[in-house]
Amino acid sequence: YKVELRIRNHNTPTRIEIIQEVAKCMPSNYTVDLDDPDVFILVEAFKSTFGMSIVEDYYRFQKFNVMELANARNEPERFEKGAGRVQDKKQDVNDNGTL
Numbered sequence: 001y002k003v004e005l006r007i008r009n010h011n012t013p014t015r016i017e018i019i020q021e022v023a024k025c026m027p028s029n030y031t032v033d034l035d036d037p038d039v040f041i042l043v044e045a046f047k048s049t050f051g052m053s054i055v056e057d058y059y060r061f062q063k064f065n066v067m068e069l070a071n072a073r074n075e076p077e078r079f080e081k082g083a084g085r086v087q088d089k090k091q092d093v094n095d096n097g098t099l
Contacts (some may be wrong), residue, residue, distance in 0.1 A: 001026060001030045001031070001033065001037050001038065001039040001040070001041060002032070002033065002034055002037035002039075002040055002041070003018075003019050003022050003023070003033060003040075003041045003043060004040055004042050004043070004058070005018060005019070005040075005043050005045070006043070006044045006045070007044075007045040007046075008045070008047075009046060009047050010045045010046065010047060010048075018043060018045070022041055022043065023054075023099065026041075039054060039055070039056055040054070040056070040058040041053075041054055041056050042054075042055060042056050042058070064088065
């Protein structure tokens with residue numbers, strides 16, 4: 001497992017203290033693996049509010065960022081001939097002389 005922290009406007013407890021408390025709660029059959037973890041424990045702290053999630057495939061799904069997922073999915077299409085908005089506009093200018 002890996003503990004992923006996002007702390008904003010909060011300084012007590014410290015990052016290390018949070019990680020140690022989360023590690024105490026983990027079952028003994030889970031081991032720390034910072035390079036290729038099976039499970040991510042996401043901890044968010046904002047002012048006096050804490051949130052925690054346990055998720056799988058966090059990096060595979062681009063940290064659940066919708067824009068990153070869309071970009072990764074469309075990346076092969078960007079390099080095909082005629083694909084992409086900029087290239088389409090250049091073709092329009094060359095063919096018609098105007099946009």
